Amino acid sequence: MNSPSFDRVVDALRQVTTESNRQSGQWTRFHCPVPTHGQGRGDRNPSLGVKYDPRREKTIVNCFSGCVQDDVLDAAGLHVRDLFDRLPDRARDDYRPSTAPRPQRSHGDAERGRRPVQRPTRSEDLGAVVGPRRHITTYTYRLPDLTPVGQVLRFATAHERGIAKDFSQRRWEKSRQRWVPGGFAPVLFEAQIVAEAINDGHPILLCEGEKDVQHAIIEGFPATCNAMGAGKFLPEHAAQLRGAATVVVVADRDRAGFLHAASVVEHLNGMVGDIDVRQAATGKDLSDHFHAGHGINDLVPVDKCQLAQLRRADLADRSRSGAGPRVMSGIRSVGVSGIGWPERDWGLDR
Incomplete structure (x- = not known):
């Protein structure tokens, strides 16, 4: 039986591209609608898969030739939220984010706390x-002052069961007026916005990625x-x-994300x-949250x-053994019923 999200995605793709007349296991195949697919020559062999x-x-959309999901959704006029069957009704006056266990996460109920899901991170x-x-x-x-310091380049490689991302760095050499491979000085991303927020007393979100x-x-x-x-x-x-x-650390919902948040808190204390x-x-992250x-x-x-307990256990x-803990500790969410920052001035026009 198809789902609301699957029907929504398939219907949208049928408006902008051609569906293949063959299935690949559970995948329904389409010609990828991304304009830059195949270096602009198009998708001659249907490489876009959709399955529920x-x-x-949730409906999964994957271009096996490496096109980014956001580009596929843009080409079809879809948003990430369209991939989900159900979203919370935020229009209700009594709406609060649910703390009940969701099927995709390995955590108990609200009393026992949330347990982040372990996600594959290695290309293998x-x-x-x-x-x-x-x-x-x-x-x-x-x-x-907007002087360039360095760049992070993001790459993606298509695999059989998803997309592997990786990054490289290069730094700006003022004397040569060019970018050269290698790391750069530890500068915060969007440092100008950070400086303005500190000067004006506005809260700052500290995320894991750009x-x-x-x-x-x-x-x-x-x-x-x-x-x-x-x-x-x-x-x-x-x-x-x-x-x-105020610094609001937004932790990615995986082991590395929580350990990172713990380290950030330790560095920022005082x-x-x-x-x-x-x-x-x-x-998993802030982008998923907004989408x-x-x-x-x-x-x-x-x-x-x-x-803090998780970080101490990891360091110990x-x-x-020279490696991190093999089993993820549960991370408890607190005060869910009282969420809300109605008096905060975030300092940017919305």
Whole structure:
């Protein structure tokens, strides 16, 4: 039986591209509608797959030649929220983000707390490579005066069971007036916005990656991150947030994300006025949260004491064995019924 989201996605794709007359297992195949597919020559061999995951109540869209999901959805006039069967009714006066267990996550009920899902992160978990490595976008890191410092380049490679992402860095050499491969000084992303928010006393969202930062800024919230994601937040980054009234750390909902958040909190203690830790109400990160129709006030609070315990356990295990803990500790969400920041001035026009 098809689902509302599957029917919605398939109907939209049929308006803009051609459906293949053959199935590939559970995948319904289409010619990929992304204009740049095949270096602009189009998709001659149907490489876009669509299937429904009843466990997650979500429709999965995957271009096996490596096109990014956002580009596929844009070409079909769809949004990420269209991939889900059901979204919360945020128009209700009594709406609160649900803390009940969802099928796709390995956590108990609200009393026992949320347990983040372990997600495949290595390319071998995704199967064999089936497409070329493609450059997706470039994020430029600048000083508050907009002087360029470095860039992070994002790449994607299509595999049998999904897309593997990877990153590289390059730095700006002023003397040569050119970009050269290699790391760069620890500068916060969107440093100018960070400096303005600190000066004006506005809260700052601290995310794990550049995509979430850009999404937050588009939504109207000052945001930043460090280069290269989880585990790379340094004392030099923390120093650039000194004097901030409030920093809201948005933790990705996986082991690396919670450990990263715990490290960030440790570095920021004593440097900023208030530290808050939140996680997405739906999905893994802030972009998923916004795409699913949630607002900023729907971010779910995270227990900082449990984050600290997780970090101590991780450090102890590393000192014994040289590797992180094999089993993820549960991270409890707190105060869900009282979520809301109605008096906060985020400092950007919305």
